[in-house]
Amino acid sequence: MDYNLLGNSGLNVSKYALGTIPFSGTKGFEPAADMNQQTADYIVDYALDKGINQFDTANLYAGGDAEIVFGRSIRNRRHDMVISSKTGFQLTDNPNDGGATRINIESSIDETLERLGTDYLDLYYVHLWDGQVPVAETVNVMNDLIRKGKIRYWGVSNYSGWALGMTHTYAKENGLIPPIAQQIYYTPESREAEYELLPAGKALGIGNSIWAPFGEGLLTGKITRNKKAEPGTRQGNDWPEPYIKNEDFYYDLVDILIDTASKYNATVPQVVLAWLRDRPNVDSIVIGARNEAQMKENMESYTLELTEKDRQLIDDFTNPEPIYPLWHRAMTAMDRATDSEKVYLAQYKKMMDKKNKDI
Secondary structure: OOEEEOOOOOOEEEOEEEEOHHHOOOOOOHHHOOOOHHHHHHHHHHHHHOOOOEEEOOOOHHHHHHHHHHHHHHOOOHHHOEEEEEEOOOOOOOOOOOOOOHHHHHHHHHHHHHHHOOOOEEEEEEOOOOOOOOHHHHHHHHHHHHHHOOEEEEEEEOOOHHHHHHHHHHHHHOOOOOOOEEEEEOEOOEOHHHOOHHHHHHHHOOEEEEEOOOOOOOOOOOOEOOEOOOOOOOHHHOOOOOOOOOHHHHHHHHHHHHHHHHHOOOOHHHHHHHHHHOOOOOOEEEEOOOOHHHHHHHHHHHHOOOOHHHHHHHHHHHOOOOOOOHHHHHHHOHHHOOHHHHHHHHHHHHHHHHOOOOO
């Protein structure tokens, strides 16, 4: 397992992190799986033994029940763990029990710490952008939690590029601690994060952590053009996410991933993780497992190395379309690009050069 400093911080994290959504299938999370405490303990121990030190949860997951199950699995290994949780989604009818407000964040952290059975978090995320609350309020309350010793670092999740920049700028200009990490959705099927979020994170010193690398069950190889999702799985139980932009493109991608996996005697999830692991500006990937077999399968992906040809096949098929102003900058100002975005502008330039302009 490889480790790196997360963003502009001294926090060393493993390339893979263990997510805890499957730890409890209650309160609307039934399709996301459920496991007994013995299995949860095994998966946590297995992750630690394989070098994973990041463990991610949220008060949203099964309404806090996932935090409880995971908390019991910590036992005497807290010192070996980098634990993160999140808050922000509306969980009750109380209008103050949600958002990036001071009142919600201060109450949520205490509840999360109690469920986990620990007195601090290594990293605390705002789970969603809250455009109804002043950025100053969110930044200041997170800094207050750091001063109180309840959290060591803070981060954001599911922000837009401009919201990330505004948050970081406010903190820096006011002598406060900015977020050190962001959690974003990024898969071969959905590469929009390359437009702004991935290069912005790297340029601002904000680590990029990827959630749902398998597209919340879409990229497992078990759903194809001729095979629907199985009952008892997320996609087979009417899980609302993610948004699929183009079904034909999705099914064609699955075919490519299945063919690629067959060359390595591997699985589709292993190919997806191998592709994501070496993508530019990706600092960590949150993996999840419903059982012991899935956990072992995910970890075995860490030694899978795709050939340049196979990697390029996935790259070229899934390259996102250049959007403005990126296509304009790729055409006219490549030499003025920020280092973290050059790789993406180069791929747009390559795409545009190949297209027929005879109109």
